[in-house]
Amino acid sequence: MIAPRLHVLRYLRLVKNAGFRFAAALAAAPCASVAAAAAAPEPIKIGVYASLTGKEAVWGQSAEKATRLAVDDVNAGGGVLGRPLLAIIEDNQSKPGESVTAVRKLISRDKVIAILGEASSGRSLEAAPICQQARIPMISGGSNPKVTQVGNFIFRTHFIDPFQGTVMSRFAREKLGAKRLALLTEVTNAYAVGLAKYFSADAAAHQTPIVIEQKYSAGERDFKAQLTAIKAANVDAIFVPGYYTEAGLIVAQARELGLNLPVLGGDGWEGPQLLAIGGPALRDTYYCNNFSSESDVPETRRFIARYQARFQSMPGGTAADAYDAVLMLTDAIKRAGSTEPEKIRAALATTGGLRGVGGPLNVDANRDQLKPAYILGYNSGDYHLVQVIQP
């Protein structure tokens, strides 16, 4: 940086000496910026698609914040390979189809070297084939096993649904003593359908059968019909694999119908909307997450403190996933010693022993993660850690 500044000074002096004081003022500004641009190394561009608006806006917005935090951390530490990171963030409005457009734009126009996103498995499944085809590594925060099965360029930071489904089925059986279970599945959502499948497989294997399965579609608001049918089936607990808006409405309507059973969910339940809609009706509900704000892992504690200091809000699991995705990527770029997508992919596949803010990051042969699951239960106004289950 010293050399260009000297250059500018010398230029200024030259102009002054020549007597063109007025011209100097005009010329100095553009000249300085050109000099700075020439000296700064070109940033490494990474593409992020997230649900910044729409139904799951909470996830996208916290992922965006965590991504910015992670990128700033990397850049404060000197960047990667001597170059700063630059995150280009696109919104998919929580809508099906929009992720494809966003990811195509990031790859073809912005020429990003990797894609990060997103928390929803359904939308990750839309973007994954595009990344695989373009041979650009993608790190998803989704939990459906099909996401990484798309191809060898697709990775994840999250645990997978077979694990999550088993964990919740075991919790219902062992902790809640449930014998007869009910399912209320969002059928328009790849994540929910997958999670319901793994939950019922484990439940059936342990003689706690699903006696009734009811279905709903995304965006529905009236669940009383399904819940009345569940009430008549005389079950011990209800499993609702789905997203937080519907989960809040379902629990509230269940309680209105006098259905005071334990209601269980997966990591899709995480969101402040759940608490806002459900309120005290959420008593006796539990969900499984990849993150708990009450975890005592030092990396997690540090992340929570820094996120709160910067954004004045509590990070959730999607924020931790977004931070860890940047961490995994920078680690891979460093080990690859290159920003070539193919080399980054090879390095990502051998990720191991990395200490992420949401738990250890180890990529297995299926490009999936083995991470602990946190079971959270509602108690006086918020969800608190009930149990940690190691993989």
Added chain:
Amino acid sequence: MSEFLQQLLNGLSLGAIYALIALGYTMVYGVLRFINFAHSDVFMVGAFIGYYLGKLVPEGTLWGGLLVLSGAMIGCALLGMFIERVVYRPLRHGPTLNVLITAIGVSLLLEYTGQIVFGAAPRTFPQIFPTANYHVGSLTISSNQVFVIGVAILLMIALQLIVFKTKIGTAMRAVSLNPKAAQLVGVNNNVVISFTFGLGSALAAAGGILYAMNYPSIDPLMGVMPGLKAFVAAILGGIGNIPGAALGGLLLGTVETFIGGSQFSTYKDAIAFAILIVILLFKPAGLLGKFTIEKV
């Protein structure tokens, strides 16, 4: 049996909301012979006005709730009249198709303006009325359900009185029968049409508040599905016929709820709409509609 009664109650409270929205479609059609597609978005605006007003009054009080309800109804009545004055009136003498397309345009305008003004993320609607659950035998009745059905019945009776017992109601029926002749006998068509839009929009706002009370997550696209269902309900009952719209709404809500509680729950919209097709095959003018011959 108790499951049947519970489902019937669930269905009626959903149907009552459809009926309130359907009334707006049917009234405008009755007077102007066109479908106001922006109606379902006036319903959404009603819910959002309720959301903002609900923050100003204490939660869970009867007077606060009624204040919010009437505020939203007045707000939407003004919005409905404004839309009619600015958008539909200049097109009134053009082909019906132009107005229809414009209505779709206004609908999209409201939806996407809503996304900018209110934000695209869902909001949680406050508990504006006190709530309680009553247990009658094995039946659980929430105060919200009772309230929805009660308010819907009251508003429908009020509407029936306005249309058949007041001067402006007589004028509405006159314009509906023959706008030119009505004008000749001294009816101010503009005032009547404005009033119709105001009344229909106020009912949509009431529907929006009741809907948001029962399903307290609101967003700018919340009107799309209920709007479509209410439109179907209006046709099912016989478009242009006020008791028909109420009947259509209740019928559609009940059918949808019963299918939703069976193992065919994913097909509930498909089955509800298939029933519509069957009814229209046998009764082309709808359940209560009268078939009128178009004069050429």
